[in-house]
Amino acid sequence: MPTKTFYNLPEEKKKTLLQAAINEFSKKSYDDASINQMIQESDISRGSFYMYFHDKEDLYFYLLGKFWRQSFRKLRTFLKENDGDLLQSFEDLYDSMIHLCSKGKNAAFFKNVFLNLRYTTEKKLSLDPSCQKWHSKPPILLDDIDLDQYDIKTDEELRDCIHLLIMITMGSIAYGLTNPDKMEEEKRVYHRRIYYLKYGLYKRKENL
Numbered sequence: 001m002p003t004k005t006f007y008n009l010p011e012e013k014k015k016t017l018l019q020a021a022i023n024e025f026s027k028k029s030y031d032d033a034s035i036n037q038m039i040q041e042s043d044i045s046r047g048s049f050y051m052y053f054h055d056k057e058d059l060y061f062y063l064l065g066k067f068w069r070q071s072f073r074k075l076r077t078f079l080k081e082n083d084g085d086l087l088q089s090f091e092d093l094y095d096s097m098i099h100l101c102s103k104g105k106n107a108a109f110f111k112n113v114f115l116n117l118r119y120t121t122e123k124k125l126s127l128d129p130s131c132q133k134w135h136s137k138p139p140i141l142l143d144d145i146d147l148d149q150y151d152i153k154t155d156e157e158l159r160d161c162i163h164l165l166i167m168i169t170m171g172s173i174a175y176g177l178t179n180p181d182k183m184e185e186e187k188r189v190y191h192r193r194i195y196y197l198k199y200g201l202y203k204r205k206e207n208l
Helices: 011-027 037-043 047-050 056-079 086-103 107-115 119-127 129-135 155-176 180-199
Strands: none
Touching: 011 037, 011 056, 011 107, 037 047, 056 086, 056 107, 086 107, 086 180, 107 119, 119 129, 155 180
């Protein structure tokens, strides 16, 4: 996580440094990204960089954490718009994230993140306190979900459902971004998978 010194910087200076980092990570893989290029573009010294972040990894995962938190806020918004419908809200979130990651201002950054995604990255994100909302059942999210719509009896079952939705959603986004020629087909596949979750695979008894 950034140091207190970073958080105390003027907003404009923080934005300049973060954008320089996004620009560098957009052009290169994590391993090849250069701190020197970031500090040159943001016009700070190397010493100042290490006053703000412990290392390159610290900055990289801070950027991913910002994306994670932004996505969580969007999910809450969709839950309110959809009267607590968790599955519909994830579908809306997926469409929003696909647009952001493929056509948004920093699309190249997100594409590079997924192209260079490694197990260590996934593990780091899952352990990041800022991302725990995705892997647990925070009260703030529970309040937005209409559990009466679902056959969910315990908090553990709800955690399992959310985790399953995260895996399906992030996996589909990763595949779409790394295979742009198959993006439209992958969108259809994603929504079909959510349909299976909504209605199940077994035929309804009246149709048997």
